[in-house]
Amino acid sequence: MTEADLPAVEAFLAAHADHAMFALSNLATEGLARDGGQNAARSMFVWAWGDPVTAVIAITAEGMILPVLPREAAAHWAEIAPELAGRRAFGITGEAGAARAGFRALGLGQSGVALDRDEPHFALELEALEVPAGHDAFAVVAPGPGQRALMEDWRAVYHVEVLGTRPEHAAAMAKRDIEIALARDTYRMILRDGVPVSMAGINAAAPGIVQVGGVFTPPELRGQGLARHAVAALLADRRARGAKRAVLFAASEAAARAYVAIGFRRIGDYTLTLFDPVVEIAP
Known part of the structure; x- marks a missing residue:
């Protein structure tokens, strides 16, 4: 074409x-x-x-x-x-x-x-986003250079756990990913008592719609519902900037439960x- x-x-x-x-x-x-x-x-x-x-x-x-x-x-x-x-x-x-x-x-x-x-595969009209109870306990930040090393560490773990990347390649790929994410302002991070505890990003965007990806909570902090707070924070920010709809696909049953808890509904398989x-x- x-x-x-x-x-x-x-x-x-x-x-x-x-x-x-x-x-x-x-x-x-x-x-x-x-x-x-x-x-x-x-x-x-x-x-x-x-x-x-x-x-x-x-x-x-x-x-x-x-x-x-x-x-x-x-x-x-x-x-x-x-x-x-x-x-x-x-x-x-x-x-x-x-x-x-x-x-x-x-x-x-x-x-x-x-x-x-x-x-x-899930979708959500952002006017129906359900912010989790207790969300006010978290600070929401647009990460910058000060969080870069931590984000790269988290992203490297994500590569191995979620994407099946070979461990010896994960750090280099994470560095590339986070460089792009920071340049495009596609991530939001939540802090509890000033400490980063989870992050979520946008891996694709078009007028009115975004696709969530790169949701990560460190292993030692999982099971506390932090991912749903991170995704809710990210999407509330995108809704304020004009997005109307969000889609994502879930890598685990735990992730799927987190997304359903904030309003996502399944539309198929991806x-x-x-x-x-x-x-x-x-x-």
Whole structure:
């Protein structure tokens, strides 16, 4: 596709934003990628069908496959397989039905994975956000350079626990992630008696809607309901800045309970698969 096609693609993705947040956010921040060009890691190669657009499959320059496909459009995987052949892929994420169809069509089931799971997918109209009891006991801060080292430590643990990252790679990846988070002001941290106890972030955003990610409470502080306070604080801030809706997917039953407690309702399942090592899509 070309720049001229972007408005139609973005309109389709916006209409399916609950399942398209990574694609929407990447287009907004990094734009389209070009074969043979100097591409930002999250710029995207995009294929779209229909006029108006009815289905989209994208892959970032660094290799994350992002399908936004209605159930009846799963056959598009067979059409796109020759275009994706030879490209490097480090993962696939999206609505479970669409992602699993691609997983099979591209032969990715034979590849080694660091992470491969279908997670419960949730949404919340932010006017219905339920702030937990006792929330006034916490201070809410936009973390800055003074919290950077702690955030990197927490994010490294998150990488290993939640994303299946190899421990020897976690610190470097956490450093990169937190550098971006601080530059874009996407995290909020809660403090109890002046001590940081939990944090939550936004991993994708589009007009009116945000996607929560990177929720973390240190192991020694878990079981106290801190994550729900961190997410509530983050979303109250985003609501004040104009967001109307939030989505997220839960990595554990405990996380799911925390999200339901503040008003989220399940809308389906969301697949997150990460390959280790990065694979080359076969012809």
